[in-house]
Each structure stands twice: as structure tokens, then as C-alpha cells.
Amino acid sequence: MKLRKIVTLTEDLHREGERPVDPVARTAVVLAVIENPWAGRGYVADLLPVIDEVAPELGALLAPRVAEALGAPIEAYGKAAIVGLDGEIEHGSGLIHTLKFGDHFRKVAEATTLLPAVEKRAPAGVVFDIPLKHVTDATIRSHHQTVEARVPDAPRPDEIVVGLAAAAQGRPLARLAPLSSEQ
Template sequence: MSQLNVRKTAYSVEEIFHEGGPAPANPLRRAAAIAIIENPFAGRYEPDIQWFMEDLKPLGLQMARRLVEMLGGADKIEGYGKGALIGEAGELEHGALWHAPGGYAMRELLNDSNAIVPSTKKVTGVGGRLDVPITHINASYVRSHFDSMEVGLNDAPKAHELAVILVMSTGPRIHDRAGGLAAKDIKGEDGLR
């Protein structure tokens, strides 16, 4: 992480026991990891930015490992997502640099994951929050796992910072009953169905 200046990291876990209906046998657990880093491109337009993705890879793996541990192991993970908050002196494209390092870090640890990792990003001021999308790790069309987790910190990102985020979950939404492809019916051929 030679070019990486990490100010802080934060990790959180939610346990959802019910949404007004009967409690399931196991609560849904969602976990988020957020790292606040210096944006090396803030305050100027820089045409050559792709090199920074290599510097982000070790951070992505560190964050993903911690999430897997927090949720009880790779075999417990059924959903994932990623995102980035870009401080006001940055641009949206700086957050896009997290796509590959964040997504591949999770997929490396979740060996049977076939689906693309959903993502979102936005430029924001200090205290900005992001609804990070979550989908099933093996098939994007599994409707029961369409979810999100709101992530943010009260003191970040500052104007010259990026907040890079990973999210994982252990199952479908509590009380899912919107139909569509069920997780048990995944073919797993292309990451879509």
C-alpha cells in the first residue's frame, strides 16, 4: 500500500431478527467495512489514475477478510456489495477505482461467487452516507437478496479523502416474499441466473 494513506477504518454488524413478522430460525446478519483514505487526485484533473487500483488491492483484501471473519466464515456469506464516497475535491471517477480492488477482494475469498458485485458511489461532503446495494454472490437475479446497507461516518470523507466500502450479508431479506428466482434454483453458469 505504498501510495495509500489510511486515516481510519470502521466495521459494523447488524443483526435483523424480524421486520414485524415471525422471527426466522437465524437472524439476517449484514456487515460493513469502511476505510477513509487520502485521495491522491483530489483538487486537480489527472488523466492517469488507473495505477491507484493496484495500491487499493491489499486494503480490499484486508477489509474483506475482516468481514468474512465477522460473519462467521466464507460459507456463511450469501450477499455482497461495494461503494465509495468521494470528498468534494475529488470526482466520481476516483470512486470508480474501487470497483476492481473491492470486488475482486471479496470474490477471491468467496470461492464460489459468480455474480458481479453491485456498486454505487457519489461525491459528498463530510458526514455523507451511502446506500450500498447487495445482491446474491452467485446470481444477480435472486430477488430475495436484493438489499442494501446504509454506511457512513460523521467525520468523513473530508474534501481530499475517499471512503471505500465493502458490505456482506448472510442471507435474504427477512420475510422475503417478492417471488422471482430462488437461491436454491441458481444454475450458477454465468453469475446472472
């Protein structure tokens, strides 16, 4: 893995609308900007050898960093891969849609659910939303939320931005009825 940089974003929300948020709602995102290991190689039929090499390294790098940045127990989580214009969406998907990547985050978060994800191909500086869901029950509506992220100079055409996001709580001032109330 050729790592160019790591970007860490945190947000502490104190007010939602006209109401105070207590306790303060904290989210954290950690993004790794890496060289796309398939860029410039044309169509690669078998992505698995590189996935097996790079995905575990990325998961091990990012999971503890996002937990540390959050500084609180993780209640909601998600992941992202944004591929530069010379790559394929499948390149980002291959890196994040494997247990070799996601299990690092599940272990740190003490989670049991699948990680929601966003993946797309885009130019440097694109704004993207990372979806979050509850770490043990994806039906808990209060934890369905998104975190916005952006790296101004990434991904370059031959790069991939891979990231993890976490929240210490559900949406601020959440008040929707449980999903079970509609069944």
C-alpha cells in the same frame, strides 16, 4: 495508501414488522477512510498507476475483515466508494471498479457475480446505501437488498471512503416469486 481509519458495522435483525426473524438476519460493513491519492493534483488523465497500487491493497485489507465481521458464509455482497468534495466520482469508481479490488472479495465470498456498487461525491457524515446481490446468481430476488452506512467524520474533502458489505442471507421474510416466474 494513506489509511486514516477503519469502521466496522454489524447488524443482527431479530424482528421484521411484527414477525420474528429466525435465524437472525446478519449484515456487516467494513469501511476504510483513506486519503484521496488524486486530491489537490487537478485533473489527472491517467488514473491507472495509482489504481494499480491502491486498489489491490484495499481489496486485500477489506475482504477478510468483512467476512470475519459477518461470521457466517456470505450469501449477498456489495461495495461502495464515497469521495470527498475535493475529489471526483471517478476517483472512487477507479478504486472499486477493477478486478484488482473486487476479486479479493469474490475469492473470500466464493462468488462468481459482479459486485453491485454505489459511488458518489458527498460531504462528511453522508448516509449511503450499499446495494447487495446474491454472490452466485444476481437474479435471486430475495438477496436484492441494501445496507445503510455512515462515517460521521468522513469523507473529509480530500478523502475517499471505500467499503465492502455482506449479508449471511437474503432479505428477512422475503417472499417474492423467482424472476424466472415472469419469463
